Amino acid sequence: MVSQSELIKEARENGMELLPLDKDTYELFFGPQHMATENFSIILKMDGHRVVKAIANPGFLHRGFEKLAELRPWYTNIALLLRICVPEPDVPEMIYSMAVDELMGWEVPERAQWIRTTVLEMARVSAYLFWIMGLSFKLGVYTAGQWAAAYRERFMALFEELTGARVYHIYTIPGGVRRDIPGDKWLRQLKDTVEYIKSKLPDFDNLVFENYITHRRMEGIGVMDKKFALAEGVTGPNLRATGVPYDVRRMDPYLLYPELDFEVPVLKEGDALARALIRRYELEQDLYILEQLLEMGPPSGPYKVQDPRLKNLPRFKVPAGDAFAHVESTKGDFGAYVVSTGGNKPYRVQIRGPSIAHGIRVLEQLLVGARIADVPVILMSLDNCPPDIDR
Amino acid sequence: MEEIDFKVAPESKIKKRPSYIKPWLGLKYLFKKPVTIKIPYEKTQIAKNYRGFHSLDWKKCIGCNFCGQICPARAIEMTWIEVDGKVEKRPHPKIDYGRCTFCEFCVDVCPTGALGFVENFMLTTEWKDEELELFDWVPIHPDKLREINEKFPDYRFPVGKIEFNKETKEVTYYLRDGDVFKFKILGYGVRPPAAAKPKPAAPKAEEAKKVKKPEEKKGQKSEENSS
Numbered sequence: 001m002v003s004q005s006e007l008i009k010e011a012r013e014n015g016m017e018l019l020p021l022d023k024d025t026y027e028l029f030f031g032p033q034h035m036a037t038e039n040f041s042i043i044l045k046m047d048g049h050r051v052v053k054a055i056a057n058p059g060f061l062h063r064g065f066e067k068l069a070e071l072r073p074w075y076t077n078i079a080l081l082l083r084i085c086v087p088e089p090d091v092p093e094m095i096y097s098m099a100v101d102e103l104m105g106w107e108v109p110e111r112a113q114w115i116r117t118t119v120l121e122m123a124r125v126s127a128y129l130f131w132i133m134g135l136s137f138k139l140g141v142y143t144a145g146q147w148a149a150a151y152r153e154r155f156m157a158l159f160e161e162l163t164g165a166r167v168y169h170i171y172t173i174p175g176g177v178r179r180d181i182p183g184d185k186w187l188r189q190l191k192d193t194v195e196y197i198k199s200k201l202p203d204f205d206n207l208v209f210e211n212y213i214t215h216r217r218m219e220g221i222g223v224m225d226k227k228f229a230l231a232e233g234v235t236g237p238n239l240r241a242t243g244v245p246y247d248v249r250r251m252d253p254y255l256l257y258p259e260l261d262f263e264v265p266v267l268k269e270g271d272a273l274a275r276a277l278i279r280r281y282e283l284e285q286d287l288y289i290l291e292q293l294l295e296m297g298p299p300s301g302p303y304k305v306q307d308p309r310l311k312n313l314p315r316f317k318v319p320a321g322d323a324f325a326h327v328e329s330t331k332g333d334f335g336a337y338v339v340s341t342g343g344n345k346p347y348r349v350q351i352r353g354p355s356i357a358h359g360i361r362v363l364e365q366l367l368v369g370a371r372i373a374d375v376p377v378i379l380m381s382l383d384n385c386p387p388d389i390d391r
Numbered sequence: 392m393e394e395i396d397f398k399v400a401p402e403s404k405i406k407k408r409p410s411y412i413k414p415w416l417g418l419k420y421l422f423k424k425p426v427t428i429k430i431p432y433e434k435t436q437i438a439k440n441y442r443g444f445h446s447l448d449w450k451k452c453i454g455c456n457f458c459g460q461i462c463p464a465r466a467i468e469m470t471w472i473e474v475d476g477k478v479e480k481r482p483h484p485k486i487d488y489g490r491c492t493f494c495e496f497c498v499d500v501c502p503t504g505a506l507g508f509v510e511n512f513m514l515t516t517e518w519k520d521e522e523l524e525l526f527d528w529v530p531i532h533p534d535k536l537r538e539i540n541e542k543f544p545d546y547r548f549p550v551g552k553i554e555f556n557k558e559t560k561e562v563t564y565y566l567r568d569g570d571v572f573k574f575k576i577l578g579y580g581v582r583p584p585a586a587a588k589p590k591p592a593a594p595k596a597e598e599a600k601k602v603k604k605p606e607e608k609k610g611q612k613s614e615e616n617s618s
């Protein structure tokens with residue numbers, strides 16, 4: 001048996017470096033095929049069942065959207081950029097369209113604004129239902145997950161009727177939307193769906209949010225304090241769970257949000273449970289917003305701007321300049337920075353996904369000291385979305 | 392931090408009390424009818440304007456390559472075609488469903504309304520090369536598509552098999568209702584191939600239903616993005 005020090009010496013003589021093994025910890029790889037991580041991986045250094053060090057390892061979904069967007073005409077980019085956020089693909093469309101609207105100096109017609117707000121809220125509700133599904137699967141409450149997926153299906157059907165596709169509804173375009181509302185029948189269906197899901201919310205409470213086991217599972221894990229969250233650029237529900245009342249829809253209102261009445265939930269704890277409860281309350285508020293929007297009814301008028309420049313789409317040019325637009329998504333503050341040099345293609349499109357803040361650095365620090373069973377729960381309570389980290 | 396002038400929900404509304412008994416209430420769905428659809432026996436209803444496969448009116452298409460320029464996936468390639476020994480005057484788009492994202496921007500942008508879409512969305516093949524030919528086609532006339540859809544209302548691709556003869560460049564569509572449709576591919580790109588004599592005659596823009604455009608004559612050659 002050769003001793004370790006001898007081996008190290010021998011390696012060094014041959015120009016190699018042999019590092020001593022750390023015999024106290026072991027390395028665990030939560031890879032992209034793991035059910036909890038969704039195309040994302042974390043390298044965990046474990047001591048027993050506690051995490052000593054976590055290294056996030058994203059990049060499995062890097063498709064280079066920002067480079068691709070430089071090579072395509074302005075309109076076409078919609079079909080490309082929405083793939084950055086899978087659970088709510090309307091958000092990247094919306095920010096890009098809003099930024100281009102700003103560059104063009106367009107005043108989006110009222111009907112288009114109403115449709116855009118409705119679509120955003122529908123996307124939020126379906127994304128929250130999707131999140132409930134993910135969380136319950138990770139907690140082991142499969143029943144609630146199946147329900148959430150089934151109710152989300154109703155919104156998918158509505159989207160299908162409105163936009164022609166279920167998930168990637170390439171719908172919002174610069175200057176409005178692509179199709180008008182199919183008619184009163186669709187509005188009635190939306191109303192029914194909202195009411196139906198509202199009546200089903202107590203079921204989710206019973207199974208997930210008021211469950212003793214869930215509370216024990218999530219209480220006090222992944223605690224984030226206010227200062228840390230602000231310094232790391234955490235936004236959205238994760239930030240609100242640390243006691244900061246920040247919501248883009250209120251701080252920097254866009255579309256019809258100033259006219260709508262809703263409450264912003266804020267909690268102080270900053271643990272996984274607080275983040276989950278905040279999302280639960282926002283789902284309720286989003287349904288309430290949809291109700292208000294339906295009560296308002298879509299104003300009449302055109303659903304996109306009338307501009308002679310739109311006649312020749314492939315060579316549609318945008319004046320030089322730059323614009324930034326951001327909206328509140330279910331994951332946080334989603335922003336797009338668009339630079340134009342006056343050509344028929346953008347000079348640069350930068351998308352700032354919210355998960356870039358809470359998915360890497362924050363996650364690495366929250367996982368330190370967590371038990372191995374808490375790793376998927378913390379990951380899901382942050383609502384980490386790998387495609388918008390990698391882009 | 393600046394002062395807050397919006398409504399913040401009180402904590403009492405957000406917080407929930409844990410309970411031992413409530414989770415059992417989930418059992419109430421045990422005897423309800425499930426919401427699943429038994430797919431081979433029951434049919435789903437697809438929305439009327441579901442974005443599916445394309446249709447192309449070969450008479451209306453003027454070969455302007457607008458669709459090729461707008462396509463985000465660059466799935467459209469202009470193709471010069473010979474049907475029954477007659478060369479089509481203008482190239483027609485050939486769509487590669489391996490890349491198409493079904494955004495239907497090409498349909499929106501088509502100035503003559505030649506390109507359209509139907510609700511069909513099912514196209515499954517095996518890995519064999521001859522079956523993969525199905526993914527690359529010049530769309531057929533919308534009326535024909537609708538006819539096939541009436542016969543087989545299962546939202547499948549209207550062509551059962553596509554044969555491409557590498558030597559003679561002959562393409563054969565075996566449509567699902569038994570018809571066979573043959574044409575030859577002479578070349579690709581916006582510029583006419585040697586086999587098809589260039590015809591500088593005025594384009595038949597009169598066929599255009601919609602607003603006439605000055606750009607659709609020529610001049611997109613410089614901006615071709617395919618090939």
Ligand code: SF4
Nearest residue numbers: 452453455456458501
């Ligand atoms: S845009 Fe329409 S007319 Fe022009 S090439 Fe494409 S299908 Fe033909």
Ligand code: SF4
Nearest residue numbers: 462491492494495497
């Ligand atoms: S529908 Fe397909 S072929 Fe048409 S523009 Fe979109 S990606 Fe291209």
